[in-house]
Amino acid sequence: MPLTWNTTGSRTRALLLGAALLLVGCGAVTRPDGGAGLLPVGALAPNFEARDAKGGRVMLADAGGSHRIVYFYPKDGTPGCTKEACAFRDAYDEYRTRGVVIFGVSSDSEESHEAFRKTHSLPFPLAADPGGAIQRAYGVPSRLGFASRVSFLVGKEGRVERVWKDVDPLVHARDVLSAVK
DSSP states (O other), X not given: OOOOOOOSSHHHHHHHHHHHXXXXXXXXXXXXXXXXXXXXXXXXXXXXXXXXXXXXXXXXXXXXXXXXXXXXXXXXXXXXXXXXXXXXXXXXXXXXXXXXXXXXEESSOHHHHHHHHHHHTOOSOEEEOTTOHHHHHTTOOEETTEEOOEEEEEOTTSBEEEEEESXXXXXXXXXXXXXXX
């Protein structure tokens, strides 16, 4: 007896929809500049605004003349994101000594970022990207609706010098620091 697949059942439709959503979330992102996938080394880093630890607005371009780390993370307060943010916090003085400015980016709201920053004493700006415009500009893919862990080293001239994909939140801050000359 041949096997058949009933595609009219609600369970089957839900499974197919879920599989389609996962495939879409893992595909290449089309950037506003017309490119696809992660912003490549050598590309001009898109500017964006963020709030610093004192609530003031800062822009990536404001830190021109310095190296900048733009790190994307899924969600404020989750275990991996907290470990990654706290690792950047713990190495913050070394970053400052080397003239490196850190920017964190996620889809969380400014209010969520403010609470996250206060709870963990984060001294660097966090950019709220609820619509995903910054994420798309950098070509960062989503996983289950959240930004993947990807970081960009932006050079003094505003161009991407290095990209880290699928980072380990426990050691990433040290890896990035060792890459900054």
